[in-house]
Amino acid sequence: MQEIKIFSPATVANLSCGFDVLGCCLENIGDEMRVIKNSLQKVRITKITGQDLPMEAENNVAGVAVISMLEKLKEKQGFDIEINKRIKVGSGIGSSAASAAGAVYAVNQLLGTPYHAMELIPFAMEGERLASGNPHADNVAPALLGGFSLVRSYDPLEVISLPCPEDLRMVILHPLIEIKTKDSRAIIKQSVSLKKAISQWGNLGAFVSALHTNNYELLGRSLVDEIVEPNRSILIPYFQELRSISMESGALGFGISGSGPSVFSMCRGDEDAIKVKRAIQNFYENKGIEFDLHLSRINPYGIKIL
Numbered sequence: 001m002q003e004i005k006i007f008s009p010a011t012v013a014n015l016s017c018g019f020d021v022l023g024c025c026l027e028n029i030g031d032e033m034r035v036i037k038n039s040l041q042k043v044r045i046t047k048i049t050g051q052d053l054p055m056e057a058e059n060n061v062a063g064v065a066v067i068s069m070l071e072k073l074k075e076k077q078g079f080d081i082e083i084n085k086r087i088k089v090g091s092g093i094g095s096s097a098a099s100a101a102g103a104v105y106a107v108n109q110l111l112g113t114p115y116h117a118m119e120l121i122p123f124a125m126e127g128e129r130l131a132s133g134n135p136h137a138d139n140v141a142p143a144l145l146g147g148f149s150l151v152r153s154y155d156p157l158e159v160i161s162l163p164c165p166e167d168l169r170m171v172i173l174h175p176l177i178e179i180k181t182k183d184s185r186a187i188i189k190q191s192v193s194l195k196k197a198i199s200q201w202g203n204l205g206a207f208v209s210a211l212h213t214n215n216y217e218l219l220g221r222s223l224v225d226e227i228v229e230p231n232r233s234i235l236i237p238y239f240q241e242l243r244s245i246s247m248e249s250g251a252l253g254f255g256i257s258g259s260g261p262s263v264f265s266m267c268r269g270d271e272d273a274i275k276v277k278r279a280i281q282n283f284y285e286n287k288g289i290e291f292d293l294h295l296s297r298i299n300p301y302g303i304k305i306l
């Protein structure tokens with residue numbers, strides 16, 4: 001195979017109760033990438049459309065992820081990477097993760113799959129290190145694996161795929177302001193009280209249990225974040241109002257998507273999700289802030305070949 005075209009999906013990290021350890025994969029929202037073997041023994045970013053991003057491979061999240069993979073494989077083959085960026089940078093739905101995960105997935109395919117999807121996670125994390133200063137896996141893992149992912153441990157890295165209840169829907173509101181993950185990580189407090197930690201691990205455990213038992217109400221109740229959300233939510237215009245509107249319209253739960261500014265409403269079934277989406281649209285329409293609004297299923301497959 002000389003070249004490959006792929007779709008690399010957007011993802012929602014943290015899901016309130018799982019800062020840096022929990023994430024899920026979305027459908028339809030994502031980037032398209034084309035990766036072609038070259039004879040230059042070099043990784044090049046040859047085309048980027050949709051967003052203004054670095055073209056030097058060493059400064060591009062897709063480039064560094066692929067370079068780290070080729071170094072590990074001691075592989076001399078070069079690649080040209082083209083990215084049609086549909087996920088806006090700084091949106092909170094895994095823009096850098098889609099590029100990094102998509103690039104390593106594509107190169108792995110072109111090399112005859114030396115790695116399983118799970119083994120690609122550490123390389124994609126190098127892209128996250130470049131983007132935010134921190135190699136978190138809660139976007140790249142669900143992009144590569146699909147569904148829900150839990151990072152049990154970073155050192156050594158251990159990622160677990162979780163089951164996905166069929167009727168789950170996500171309504172994603174992206175107010176078109178840019179929040180850099182690096183900046184929104186800088187405002188998080190570095191210590192946590194025992195009381196808050198107890199609440200958080202209770203909710204995370206319950207969330208995982210609810211995924212296994214299709215317990216939608218428990219899923220919703222577990223979407224609580226007393227640790228990070230209080231600091232980050234102030235950066236998101238009308239955050240508290242959005243929560244109330246979303247919950248009153250039938251959402252199971254509501255929270256910040258990744259590092260924001262996107263927010264998510266988790267819903268059961270299309271009917272409720274459409275109601276929530278409509279209510280959010282009506283509310284946000286006259287606030288003077290441009291926005292994107294999406295309704296998505298959970299994507300069980302992750303990246304796909306086009």
Ligand code: HSE
Nearest residue numbers: 013020136181258259
């Ligand atoms: N867990 C990361 C954070 C996700 O919240 O900073 C960034 O999308």
